[in-house]
Amino acid sequence: MRLEYLVDVEEISIKEYLMLLGLSRRLARKIKLYGKMYINHQEAFNYHLVKKGDLLTIEFDETLNQEIVANPSELEIFYNDDDLMVVNKPHDLAIQPSRRHQEDNLISRIKAFFIDQEITSNIHIVNRLDYATSGLVLVAKNGYIHHQLTSKNRINKKYQALVTGKLLEKEGTINLPIARLVDGEIKRGVSETGKTAITNYKVLVEYENTSLLELILETGRTHQIRVHLSHIGHPLVGDKLYGTEEKRLYLDCYYMEFIHPQTKKKLIFSKEVKWNV
Incomplete structure (x- = not known):
């Protein structure tokens, strides 16, 4: 660095x-x-x-974490410079290594790319997505850039989601606090004792039994979109934790914009969400 x-x-x-x-x-x-x-x-x-x-x-030199396994599986890169990169995470891929996902995760794929490009700095994930969620992920290439992006920079993101049913109000805001339901478990729910959670939504397309939504978060609680849509009676298609049993979760972070910490230029990234619905 x-x-x-x-x-x-x-x-x-x-x-x-x-x-x-x-x-x-x-x-x-x-x-x-x-x-x-x-x-x-x-x-x-x-x-x-x-x-x-x-x-x-x-x-200041950072070194790659030697404990992480490098995996040369496909990595779709939207943007790459000396300070940061934006990649597209597939659905059903963990962000970081865990007991269940030691060999293949997003960080292990990025590490393989770093090694191939002779990049010696560490990997700093700026925005995290759930295992089942697909979409854009911002990666800082050193601790300074990571700190600048997370402490001084607002990262604006937009999501698309396919939900069950048709919403009566085609555009609105869900302002309901979210809390962990049971200590030690991953599942969340709406609770008066929870933390503030605000989700803005807009119906883009209505199908026979489902609706395609655009969602913008004002807060970033765990499972926020999934909990809010499930609570109002329109769980995400494929959400095994809060809704339906489809083969995949239809939730994608398709848009991202932020100010580059070094160049001070606004960067905007957008991708086409390709779902067979």
Whole structure:
């Protein structure tokens, strides 16, 4: 990881400047212990002062997690640069390794790509999708970019879902709190003691027995879309946990937009959702 900043404030210590930039204390400490810093190409340390017009360079190497198995299975890449990438996760694929998904998961596929491209940094997943959900996933290539994307950057996402039945109101907002139903279990439900959860929906197409919806989340609770639609009587098609027993879950994160932490440009990604309905 190499970061360069043209200092735009009056005299301040490097440590204070890093905090001003929004680096987490954890990342700043890692840079102090394992990285190198330069002021105008001269090696420097945390206590050294920078002033307006100085070039501050930070070098910090991350290494790929050696415990993760690399899997060269198909990886659909929508975007890729030195700082981040956007990939399309298939349905029924775990994001990260687990006891049941040790050999094949999204991170293991990304690791194989990193090795092939001789990328040595670690893999930082920014937005997570359930095992059964398909769609766009944002990946940061170092801890700094991950921190910038999660702490200072709003990532706007849109989903499409196929639900059972036809909704009386074709557009609306579901504002119902969600909580874990039983400690230690994955299933969630609407509960007065739960955390605030807000889902905006719009009916795109109505079929004979199902409806295609566009959904935008104002909050990001676990299983939020699935719980909300099930609660109002329109569970997602293929949702074995909250609804029906179809062969797959029809839920896809098809749209994503955010500001690139380095270039400050708005990036927009959209994909066609291909379902046989």
